[in-house]
Amino acid sequence: MAEGQLQQSKLTRNSSFLQQLYYGAVQSVDNLKLSLIKEAPLFTIVEPVSLPLFKETHEPFALQAGIVMGLILGLIFIFLRQTFHSIMQS
Known part of the structure; x- marks a missing residue:
């Protein structure tokens, strides 16, 4: 014990x-x-801060071309969709 x-x-x-x-x-x-x-x-500083060297501007021609192409593609899509619906209904 x-x-x-x-x-x-x-x-x-x-x-x-x-x-x-x-x-x-x-x-x-x-x-x-x-x-x-x-x-x-x-915080870790990877690269020191600096101002941009030049101002980037977007050309208005590229913007206008994008709008026109988007409009054309949209119209083609609507036309194809309506054609598909009319074929399926008949």
Whole structure:
């Protein structure tokens, strides 16, 4: 009986010792994570800021050509859709 209690107290001490070691290691890992977060920069400058060298302008011809092509393609689509519907109805 005494031998069982002795072994139980020994296992309890070993368990509490290992538990203290584990909690100490977890605490040191948390401290290291916090120190890394504090040391790491929040923003990283990849390239310094500079003003644009010239102003980009879009030519009105390209805009007008895009509008005309969109209008033509839209009309072709409407024509083909109406033709398809009329063929399916007959």
